[in-house]
């Protein structure tokens with residue numbers, strides 16, 4: 001059997017695999033590039049980005065990964081010139097001093113990161129920090145003490161590890177010395193192995209070895225040169241098995257490191273450096289390295305640099321090397337590319353530990369959000385029950401607190417036309433939020449009242465209510481004969497985008513769950529695609545915070561929840577009832593339009609609001625008292641005459657008031673808009689009657705041509721005579 005010669009292992013020749021590429025889906029036929037060996041690395045990254053599996057990982061980042069890709073093979077010397085080659089990647093600057101220092105640190109058998117840190121090399125700092133060691137159960141270790149990692153296994157395999165300070169001279173197996181001995185004395189040995197994988201010690205290590213198993217091979221090709229003593233000079237080849245390969249950060253280091261180790265051994269053993277072959281198990285690209293690597297793979301590699309080892313030939317040992325012994329000539333890489341070293345579990349713990357209030361994000365007392373699954377589609381829709389009562393009482397007693405409740409996701413094609421609003425979301429005083437589509441592409445979530453006749457286009461736009469979003473109205477109450485004694489109420493109040501939303505992922509959710517495909521796959525596991533009214537609800541909570549901010553800038557430091565709700569609903573758009581009563585049972589008063597709401601807050605002559613009976617606000621021109629009904633007079637608030645200039649206008653006015661708890665309206669207040677000789681009533685369109693069911697009323701009056709308008713809140717009936725009722729009205733007028 002003749003060993004293969006250096007020259008036969010051409011650049012990018014690929015491995016001599018037994019299986020044909022098509023039989024192993026993770027293997028790709030090597031691309032045919034004219035020359036540069038660096039393309040093996042770049043092509044592997046391209047394959048991972050194109051075909052890698054998106055997987056969760058220990059660090060919580062997520063990776064794209066391929067298992068057992070083609071080996072990479074690098075030549076370590078130029079047969080023609082005899083010059084040594086260092087495969088140091090050129091498509092980004094690799095921190096060579098750190099690579100050399102780390103290698104010498106392994107060779108020295110050191111297991112503490114401190115000497116590296118002292119040289120300004122921080123690559124092991126993350127794994128040696130107090131927090132990290134504590135997180136992997138190594139609290140008894142000093143900072144920097146990584147346990148029996150590479151250096152210890154290379155030089156003292158099998159010795160009992162105490163700590164990084166102990167002198168282990170003479171203990172355990174010095175694998176590296178044995179490798180040198182065999183290369184010198186028994187070059188045909190098939191057992192020239194360096195293994196860092198020691199199962200008995202894994203638990204004591206800060207990080208189990210990634211580059212874990214190397215084998216060396218001395219080849220004697222036919223044309224091998226003859227040495228002074230008449231023997232043939234061998235050529236040294238090495239192969240590395242690396243179980244876990246961080247393509248962006250670790251692998252450029254690992255390639256250079258094992259190439260250098262092979263060069264050192266060749267020098268010490270008087271061998272010609274041949275090739276380094278890199279075998280990978282899990283070859284991965286961290287999700288947050290994707291952009292950097294996409295940039296890198298577009299670059300054109302330059303020549304690998306030349307290595308010169310400045311060490312005299314006498315008394316050569318594998319020990320005692322210094323960084324200065326290596327000279328690298330002609331390294332002219334492209335610019336460095338920053339890639340983050342991955343956050344590890346301990347950092348997540350740390351964040352949670354240091355910020356106990358971080359999860360859940362809590363905006364109380366200004367905004368609170370409740371979402372609870374209570375409605376059972378198999379039984380029946382719940383009406384206004386104990387939960388709704390509790391919520392309404394709470395809000396009535398805390399009138400500055402905005403409570404948002406997700407309408408829930410119980411609508412289905414099969415019960416089209418039915419309503420699903422129940423218990424919590426049936427409360428009068430909260431803001432019940434349904435979901436509409438978003439501008440992000442999505443499919444399958446358009447509400448389809450007639451599934452049998454449905455078209456195939458199910459994408460849902462931001463003007464459509466999402467298929468799943470629970471429909472209103474609330475359940476009417478009936479007497480034993482089935483007669484409606486109290487009709488249904490308008491719910492949800494508003495909708496907001498809740499399809500294919502990309503919210504921050506809670507780290508309480510398992511990593512597997514965070515990266516699984518839902519409405520799309522996020523490339524960053526801190527974010528995930530989700531749909532639901534519980535996606536729409538926080539979005540409205542954010543809108544409420546913005547509205548509060550705008551109100552505060554306007555001088556309203558402590559506005560009531562009713563005012564916030566009135567402002568929000570006043571500018572919400574119901575796409576199916578633009579000119580009618582302005583509401584329906586899919587999206588309530590419509591999709592929120594927060595910028596439009598904010599625009600109306602700085603009072604212009606054509607928009608305004610009152611926060612009637614708000615005792616928390618100190619003083620403001622527009623502040624008015626609460627409505628009060630006595631035995632002789634009905635409570636009324638009437639705005640000053642609002643002057644409208646030339647032309648046709650559209651007026652929208654909204655009344656919201658915190659009604660005391662109870663299924664029926666306790667205090668029935670109506671909204672009336674008067675213009676010239678005609679008037680419109682809340683929620684009635686152009687009909688003459690009044691709404692006796694809802695404590696949210698809106699008037700949309702298109703084509704208003706009168707010169708003056710007045711807006712009126714009028715008590716129709718109070719359950720308790722002489723009681724007081726706070727109320728908020730917001731209005732806006734626009735030229736048509």
Ligand SMILES: Nc1nc(=O)c2c([nH]1)NC[C@@H]1CN(c3ccc(C(=O)N[C@@H](CCC(=O)O)C(=O)O)cc3)CN21
Nearest residue numbers: 094095122123124127246249250251253337339341342
């Ligand atoms: N996730 C991860 N990837 C690794 O490659 C890795 C670990 N962890 N933990 C332990 C060792 C340490 N190694 C590292 C660690 C950091 C860099 C790194 O940050 N390299 C930067 C330059 C660093 C500097 O300038 O200080 C680079 O851009 O290559 C490289 C190798 C390889 N290892």
Ligand SMILES: O=c1ccn([C@H]2C[C@H](O)[C@@H](COP(=O)(O)O)O2)c(=O)[nH]1
Nearest residue numbers: 058208210211244245246250251254
């Ligand atoms: O020399 C190294 C050391 C580490 N890595 C990478 C490979 C992985 O991304 C992490 C180790 O995490 P595990 O969960 O233990 O696999 O570090 C590397 O590429 N090269």
